[in-house]
Amino acid sequence: xxxxxxxxxxxxxxxxxxxxxxxxxxxxxxxxxxxxxxxxxxxxxxxxxxxxxxxxxxxxxxxxxxxxxxxxxxxxxxxxxxxxxxxxxxxxxxxxxxxxxxxxxxxxxxxxxxxxxxxxxxxxxxxxxxxxxxxxxxxxxxxxxxxxxxxxxxxxxxxxxxxxxxxxxxxxxxxxxxxxxxxxxxxxxxxxxxxxxxxxxxxxxxxxxxxxxxxxxxxxxxxxxxxxxxxxxxxxxxxxxxxxxxxxxxxxxxxxxxxxxxxxxxxxxxxxxxxxxxxxxxxx
Numbered sequence: 323x324x325x326x327x328x329x330x331x332x333x334x335x336x337x338x339x340x341x342x343x344x345x346x347x348x349x350x351x352x353x354x355x356x357x358x359x360x361x362x363x364x365x366x367x368x369x370x371x372x373x374x375x376x377x378x379x380x381x382x383x384x385x386x387x388x389x390x391x392x393x394x395x396x397x398x399x400x401x402x403x404x405x406x407x408x409x410x411x412x413x414x415x416x417x418x419x420x421x422x423x424x425x426x427x428x429x430x431x432x433x434x435x436x437x438x439x440x441x442x443x444x445x446x447x448x449x450x451x452x453x454x455x456x457x458x459x460x461x462x463x464x465x466x467x468x469x470x471x472x473x474x475x476x477x478x479x480x481x482x483x484x485x486x487x488x489x490x491x492x493x494x495x496x497x498x499x500x501x502x503x504x505x506x507x508x509x510x511x512x513x514x515x516x517x518x519x520x521x522x523x524x525x526x527x528x529x530x531x532x533x534x535x536x537x538x539x540x541x542x543x544x545x546x547x548x549x550x551x552x553x554x555x556x557x558x559x560x561x562x563x564x565x566x567x568x569x570x571x572x573x574x575x576x577x578x579x580x581x582x583x584x585x586x587x588x589x590x591x592x593x594x595x596x597x598x599x600x601x602x603x604x605x606x
Contacts, residue, residue, distance in 0.1 A: 361386035384440040396446025404436030456497040484515035514546035545587035
């Protein structure tokens with residue numbers, strides 16, 4: 323049982339690393355500014371639990387077990403899944419020896435349990451800290467380019483992604499990013515993904531994070547964003563700069579992969595730079 327817990331935690335982290343190394347490090351911040359902590363004890367989680375909860379994507383760092391939330395008058399929302407964290411339980415006792423005496427023993431046993439974030443709970447509220455006052459200085463040419471793309475860009479998410487089912491780009495708020503350049507680099511990365519939709523450039527994408535086609539599409543998006551960053555003279559930290567492991571697999575398996583990815587990235591950059599949704603709407 324203990325080994326199973328180790329494997330479950332390890333497998334989850336491997337899955338996250340296959341999306342991009344150190345997924346708990348992002349070019350944006352949450353409004354809370356606090357470490358993940360328990361709603362009852364107020365103590366921050368330690369060790370491996372910091373990594374597990376850091377990968378959750380929730381903006382509020384407040385957690386509790388199912389029973390803890392119930393005891394506080396709240397209820398976990400229907401359909402919400404808990405996040406497994408671990409703790410070491412001390413086991414001690416006495417056992418007989420061959421001489422007929424007894425000796426004491428003690429060891430730590432790894433146990434698991436599940437916690438739920440406050441965003442998964444209804445009927446219980448705490449005052450969320452106000453967002454820090456921060457000024458975002460837009461880059462006019464890039465703002466214009468994003469608008470003219472015609473892409474459906476939604477802000478306020480806890481992560482950055484393109485959702486094909488809605489044909490929409492989701493980003494954290496602009497002021498959540500560490501710099502204007504980081505915001506635009508991330509937005510451009512997702513815009514390159516958006517450009518590959520069937521109704522546009524129709525690129526093939528993998529469906530699983532460990533999928534070779536998925537890693538290749540991420541490489542295209544990263545290169546496309548890099549090309550666009552160069553076009554607009556910004557130096558943002560691209561969101562998947564640590565995707566190197568998956569990319570290496572692609573490159574080792576196919577020595578033409580980087581050439582193909584660069585060609586598709588350039589095609590996307592050119593496509594995005596030529597879009598003018600405003601003019602198209604006016605003409606209509």
